[in-house]
Amino acid sequence: MNEQLVNKVRQCPSLPSMPAIALQVIELAQKEQADIAEIARIISKDPALSSRILRTVNSSFYGRSQSIGTISHALVILGLQSVKTLVLGFSLVSHLNKSRGKGFNHLVYWRRSVYAATAARALAGKLQLVHSEECFLAALLADIGMLMLDQVLGNQYSDIHAAVTNHEQLAEAEQQTLGMTHADTTKILAQQWKLPPVLAVPMACHHCPDSVTDPMLRRLTDVIWLAGRCADVFVDEHAEESIAAVRKFCLDKYQIPEVDCDAMLDEICKRTKEVASLFEVSISDATSYESILKKANETLVELTLQTQQQAATLEQQNIKLQVQATTDGLTGLANRAHFDRFLDEQFAAAARCAKPLSLLLLDVDHFKLVNDRQGHPVGDQVLSSLGRLLKSAARATDLAARYGGEEMTLVMPETARATAAAIAESIRRAIAAKPILCGDRPVPVTVSVGVATYEPKGPFREPAHLVKAADLAVYAAKHSGRNCVRVFLLKPGAASHAAA
Secondary structure, eight states, rough: OHHHHHHHHHHHHTTTOOHHHHHHHHHHHHHSSOOOHHHHHHHHHHHHHHHHHHHHHHHTTOSSSSOOOOOOHHHHHOOOHHHHHHHHHHHHHHHTTOOOSSSOOOHHHHHHHHHHHHHHHHHHHTTTTHHHHHHHHHHHHTTTTHHHHHHTTTTTHHHHHHHHHHHHHHHHHHHHHHSOHHHHHHHHHHHHHHHOHHEEEEHHHHTTTGGGOOOHHHHHHHHHHHHHHHHHHHHHHOOOHHHHHHHHHHHHHHOOOOHHHHHHHHHHHHHHHHHHHHTTTOTTTTTHHHHHHHHHHHHHHHHHHHHHHHHHHHHHHHHHHHHHHOOTTTTTOHHHHHHHHHHHHHHHHHHHHHHHHEEEEETTTTTTHHHHOOHHHOOOOOOHHHHHHHHOOOOTEEEEEEETTEEEEEEETTTOOHHHHHHHHHHHHHHHSSSSEEETTEEEOEEEEEEEEEEETTTTTTTHHHHHHHHHHHHHHHHHHSEEEEEOOTTTSOOOEEEE
């Protein structure tokens, strides 16, 4: 954090202090046996504040069926927490609203704050959070750091605002330019006012909810972040991105479908008009969520299509990456890691289901001579051609892989020894029958093939035993003159050997 700027904020002569009446109410409310009559008496000392509180509790925002005529009555009917929140809110807003810097549009700032407060209370109610009043106040005051940065920096802060198009971009621009954000400044003020964590943490972390580790405070911080995005719907010139963000977060986080999310935004719009008048903030009666949504719908459709296209592109990229991670680049066959995983899985399945599992291991005869006499590029073309041939010979359930160097393998689930030997022989013949054309040069190639089969009552206990047996069969094929197939057999009481 920018310590120099932090000190400027703390030493700012216009740094707002907690109003005396709010401090007295907080102090009395924190006592185990709160004196309701005394709290009511303190609030009633300020006629303007008392009047605004009574107007608020009698408004449709609280939906009381009976009229409340005194602060004492309000404390009894609504509870101490609700009235304390209103005292803090009205007292602080009255003090803060006196600050009129030039760094940004203060009318838009207060409109957004009131929309966010109304949205936070509505969200808390919908999510059945007990701290709905705290959510209202935290959202109302979450961006007060903007007012202080405006006071301290003046035109520099104006330039930062001019460079961004929405509130979400503001924190990033502040961090890049100033080394801290308005949320960091809000945290300084919350500490100055000694606000409790239930208010201070959501206010300070509303741009980074993931940084909050306490589960209860994280839920409140998520609500304050979302409330801010709801507010953006009504103050941004182009609301489509905010609408899409609110819909997505509501669905992903709270399983609130789009139609219910839109109904909630409509209700927030209606309720905010009344709340705004209580805080003496001007909001046009003509503003409606329906008109905002109608204007944004065309762009929202485009955003939805872009999202779908991005998702499809991402899926294709993931598939491509998966193929690259499991494929040998030269031959197009499965790579060694993929082969090892597949063989382990199939060996376990064969043992579990008492089914055979066969393995073919192919070794190119005299491959070193091909490389030495005709060059490695020709050798690579030979391996690439053999890879295509082996892949075409594999059945849907088989896996053709490059085992290493000039060795290739074919894993054949549920395949008996005789069938595997026949397939191995057909592959050997196909390779020997036709030279591989490398440019205009035909290169005759043969392979030695070893076959090994796992059987339920056989000697193999793990995949490595099967691979070793196939390797021994290849060794036998090499010693039998090459260009042939040998099958690993183990006679009772005898050493292992490979037979034709």
